[in-house]
Amino acid sequence: MKRLALIHRLSGVALSIFLPLHFWALARGLELDAFLRWTEQPLVKFAEWGIVVLLAAHLGGGLRVLAIEFLDWHEWQKSLAAVAAAIVLASGLAFALAL
Amino acid sequence: MSKRSDARLWIAQRATAALLALCVTVHLVTIVYAVRGGLSAAEILGRTRGNVGWLAFYTVFVLAVAVHAPIGLRPVVTEWLGWRGRSREWAALALGVALAWMGMRAVLVLYA
Amino acid sequence: MTALQVDVWRGAAEGRLQRYDVPRFPSQTVLDVVTHIQRKLDPTLAYRYACRVGMCGSCAMTVNGVPRWTCRTHVDRVAKNGVLQLRPLRNLPVIRDLVTDMRSFFDKWERAGGHFEGASTKADDFARVAPDSAARQAADAGIECIGCGVCYSACDVVSWNPDYLGPAALNRAWTLVNDPRDKAGVTRLRAIAGDAGCHACHTHMSCTERCPKHISPTASIAGLKRAVTRAALDGKL
Numbered sequence: 001m002k003r004l005a006l007i008h009r010l011s012g013v014a015l016s017i018f019l020p021l022h023f024w025a026l027a028r029g030l031e032l033d034a035f036l037r038w039t040e041q042p043l044v045k046f047a048e049w050g051i052v053v054l055l056a057a058h059l060g061g062g063l064r065v066l067a068i069e070f071l072d073w074h075e076w077q078k079s080l081a082a083v084a085a086a087i088v089l090a091s092g093l094a095f096a097l098a099l
Numbered sequence: 100m101s102k103r104s105d106a107r108l109w110i111a112q113r114a115t116a117a118l119l120a121l122c123v124t125v126h127l128v129t130i131v132y133a134v135r136g137g138l139s140a141a142e143i144l145g146r147t148r149g150n151v152g153w154l155a156f157y158t159v160f161v162l163a164v165a166v167h168a169p170i171g172l173r174p175v176v177t178e179w180l181g182w183r184g185r186s187r188e189w190a191a192l193a194l195g196v197a198l199a200w201m202g203m204r205a206v207l208v209l210y211a
Numbered sequence: 212m213t214a215l216q217v218d219v220w221r222g223a224a225e226g227r228l229q230r231y232d233v234p235r236f237p238s239q240t241v242l243d244v245v246t247h248i249q250r251k252l253d254p255t256l257a258y259r260y261a262c263r264v265g266m267c268g269s270c271a272m273t274v275n276g277v278p279r280w281t282c283r284t285h286v287d288r289v290a291k292n293g294v295l296q297l298r299p300l301r302n303l304p305v306i307r308d309l310v311t312d313m314r315s316f317f318d319k320w321e322r323a324g325g326h327f328e329g330a331s332t333k334a335d336d337f338a339r340v341a342p343d344s345a346a347r348q349a350a351d352a353g354i355e356c357i358g359c360g361v362c363y364s365a366c367d368v369v370s371w372n373p374d375y376l377g378p379a380a381l382n383r384a385w386t387l388v389n390d391p392r393d394k395a396g397v398t399r400l401r402a403i404a405g406d407a408g409c410h411a412c413h414t415h416m417s418c419t420e421r422c423p424k425h426i427s428p429t430a431s432i433a434g435l436k437r438a439v440t441r442a443a444l445d446g447k448l
C-alpha cells in the first residue's frame with residue numbers, strides 16, 4: 001500500500017508541474033497547428049502517454065483514498081491497490097492504442 | 100493554521116477530488132477518442148469554439164484543479180522539504196491563483 | 212545444525228551493527244535468538260522483553276527492516292538465507308542497543324486526548340452501552356491496543372513529520388470518540404485534527420499491515436476524519 005501511496009504522491013507532484021505547461025501550450029491557440037506538429041515527434045508522444053498514465057495513476061490512487069476515508073471499513077478496501085492498478089493499465093493501454 | 104481551517108482545507112481537497120474524478124474520467128475518455136487518427140488544431144477548435152457546454156465543463160475542471168493541487172502539495176513540501184509556516188500557505192495560495200489564471204486563459208483562448 | 216548470522220545494532224543514535232553467530236533450532240523465535248546472544252555470547256547487549264508469549268508488546272523491535280514482536284516471530288519466517296538484522300524500533304530515540312525511549316510515543320497519546328473523561332459519579336446509575344451498537348463496535352475494533360509501538364514505527368508520516376501524533380494515539384482517541392460515557396467531545400476532536408493529527412494520515416496503511424493485534428488504525432483515523440468533518444460543517448470545531 002505504501003508503494004501505491006508514493007506513486008499517488010509522485011504522480012500528483014508531476015502533474016502539478018505538467019499542468020502549467022499544458023495550460024501555457026493550449027493558450028497559444030493561434031499557433032496550435034505548429035505546436036501540434038511538434039507533438040508528432042515520438043519522444044513527445046511517449047511523454048504524452050506518460051502523462052496519461054500519471055493522471056490515471058493519480059485518479060486510481062485517489063479513488064482508493066476516498067473509498068477508505070468515506071466508506072465504512074471493509075476488508076476489501078485493502079485490495080483497492082489492485083483496482084487502482086487496473087484503472088492505470090486500462091488507461092495506458094487505451095491511449096497507446098489510440099495513438 | 101487553526102484546526103478549523105485545517106479541517107476546511109481537507110474537506111475542500113476531498114470534495115474537489117470527487118469532482119475531479121468525474122472531470123478526469125470524462126477528459127481521459129475524450130482525449131483517447133479525439134487522439135485517434137491524429138490531432139489537428141482545426142479538429143480541436145472545431146469542438147471547443149463557441150461551445151458553451153465545453154466552456155462550462157472546463158471552467159469547473161480548471162477551478163477544481165486550482166483548489167486541489169495546492170492543498171495536495173502542502174503536506175508534500177512539509178514532509179519532504181521541511182517547509183512550514185505562513186510562507187507555505189502564501190505559496191499555496193499563489194499557486195492556486197496561478198493555476199486558475201493560466202487555466203482560464205487557455206479555456207478562453209480555445210472557446211473564443 | 213546450521214548457524215544464523217545475526218547483525219545487531221549496538222550503540223545509540225551513533226553505533227554500528229555487530230555480528231553474532233547463533234545456533235539455529237526448529238521453532239526458534241527471534242526473541243530466542245536475542246536472548247541467546249545476551250546470555251551466552253555478549254552480556255552487554257541491552258534489549259526488552261517481558262511476557263514472551265505475545266501479550267505485552269515489550270519485545271517489539273525492527274527485524275530485517277520490519278517492526279515486529281520478536282517473541283511471535285519465527286526465525287524460519289524471516290531469516291532469508293540464514294541472515295537476521297536486528298535494530299531498535301524506528302521513529303523513537305535509542306537509549307541503548309535495541310532499547311528505545313518510548314516517552315514521545317506516550318506523550319502523543321496524551322496530546323491526542325487519549326484518556327477517558329467521564330462525568331458521572333458513584334451516585335449515578337451505571338451507564339448503559341449496547342455492545343452491538345455501531346459506536347461500541349467501532350470502539351471495540353480498536354480497543355485492544357496495548358501500546359507496543361509497532362504501528363508508530365511502521366508509519367512513514369511519523370518519520371517525515373516529528374509532530375504527527377501517530378496511529379496508536381489517534382486510534383485510542385477514536386475509541387473514546389465512540390464512547391458515549393466520555394464527555395471530552397469537541398475538545399478531543401480539536402486535539403486530533405490538523406497537520407499533526409488525523410489529516411496528516413496518507414493511508415499508506417503500514418500500521419494496519421503490521422499491527423500484531425490486527426487493529427486497523429487506518430480505519431480509526433478515517434473515522435476521525437469524518438467526525439472532524441461533521442463537526443466542522445456543523446460549525447462546532
